[in-house]
């Protein structure tokens with residue numbers, strides 16, 4: 358309290374050399390209650406801390422002398438070319454961090470050829486975000502995949518409208534988030550920040566009041582996504598369908614059997630249920646159980662984290678909070694710089710480990726403590 362919020366800088370702050378640097382700097386650029394909302398994890402925040410600890414617990418085992426003359430980080434994911442395996446995770450209400458919000462993020466993602474997943478709860482409409490992506494693609498002759506993250510709405514008709522709007526606007530995959538419908542949130546959006554996609558839809562009930570009726574039987578639980586909705590959704594979109602928020606290996610198998618094209622192994626950055634496993638811990642078991650592309654988020658902050666996730670079976674990773682930190686510090690330039698830092702760290706780690714391509718990153722780069 359009392360600290361004035363500084364506007365974003367118009368250039369990249371000179372002293373910033375890593376994603377944690379952006380996090381530290383961002384505090385001065387974000388209003389206190391929004392900062393708490395962005396940074397926080399559920400309850401005691403054990404999972405939030407554990408997400409980082411799981412990365413830190415792994416040790417890398419370098420093998421120098423590799424020929425890196427033709428090294429690259431390219432791959433094809435769901436039939437879409439990807440220059441490097443780093444995407445922007447869906448993050449709601451980005452105008453909390455910067456007036457340009459998602460428009461700045463998608464410009465940065467396109468410029469850095471990173472994938473961007475636009476949230477249902479974006480503060481600019483999905484059409485405006487897609488338009489900005491198109492504009493940047495033609496100006497820079499560069500592109501990255503653009504996917505739409507779907508939250509189920511109370512009425513299926515409204516869910517379907519979102520899917521159809523995303524298809525019409527040129528989004529290239531639907532990311533259906535299944536882990537976050539039933540969660541507490543005490544954060545009230547400031548004036549002027551809203552879910553631009555949902556202006557015409559009645560707001561979902563929030564589980565913010567501890568004085569309210571018992572949870573079971575309330576609309577909140579009744580609206581949570583279910584298996585029958587997955588089958589319905591699969592039948593109603595021609596786009597690749599990705600499910601986000603998967604942690605259970607047997608459920609991963611069931612999802613793939615039900616026609617899902619890829620999975621995002623995630624605990625929502627430790628924001629939903631405290632005490633759950635970290636995505637990195639369960640990744641090997643899920644990679645054994647299914648043979649579709651696996652993406653991972655929750656705690657990725659360094660190039661070495663990307664390498665560790667890929668070594669255990671991920672095809673790509675997503676970053677959540679760091680995009681808000683970078684946005685708040687320096688708008689779209691900040692997000693572009695943040696992506697550049699992470700990618701540079703990844704390439705440095707690959708070179709030092711002796712990996713010329715992503716395919717060379719396997720369990721062999723990890724030291725197994727017995």
Ligand code: FNR
Pocket residue numbers: 394395396446447448449476477478506534601623624625626627628654655656657675676677678679
């Ligand atoms: C999120 N996340 C999220 N996920 C989603 O599917 N739809 C959404 O609208 C949001 N909104 C959102 C807002 C904020 C403020 C945060 C921090 C996160 C979760 C996000 O996609 C991702 O899973 C986590 O942020 C990943 O963890 P890290 O990178 O933040 O540690």
